[in-house]
Amino acid sequence: MQLRIVILPDGRFGLYSEDGGFAEGAQALAEVLATLGAAGIEPIEVGRVEQHRHEDQSIREEIRHAH
């Protein structure tokens, strides 16, 4: 599974799974956070892991499945 991490200079960072389903993506994010925590990078706030889907994703999926 591929993850994208965007680290802002003010200490905030975002984790985004780029493939797979929500459940395995959420698990991968949790593992990365645990890895960072073990390295002493302790988050002071973790937002709820959310699902994200582009507005046209269902259409793109249908088109892909149709082919």
Added chain:
Amino acid sequence: MPCNAVAMVTARVGDPTLLASLEPAQRLEVLRAYLAAAYPDLQLDIQSEGARCLIRLGTLRLALEADGRLTLSGNAYDSREQQILAELPAALAELLRRACGLALQERIRQTLAGCYVLLEEQQVGESLVLRIEC
């Protein structure tokens, strides 16, 4: 239907813990670069004493503590020195906050690169974007 997972995280940056975690040489270099650029006409000397940085800027004798506090040894007599003292605390706080932010980016990059396959790394403005394979 596939759905991506997204999490937003806030880590400590610019606090005494991370400030102290900056390498002493890195702290000195950041200070030296900033002060030399801001006050090119003043003689500058910076040394570390434990967790503190001792700064000689012109006739001013300053100490930057590990928690970011700036203290003055002696007095500021003329208007230039008083102006420098008025502007330095906020400027140094911002400078160190940014330095800590960059240090945090590097710590995250090194940690992830040591545990996962780093597929892509890109600097976008002041933000660092990584793509990893888990």
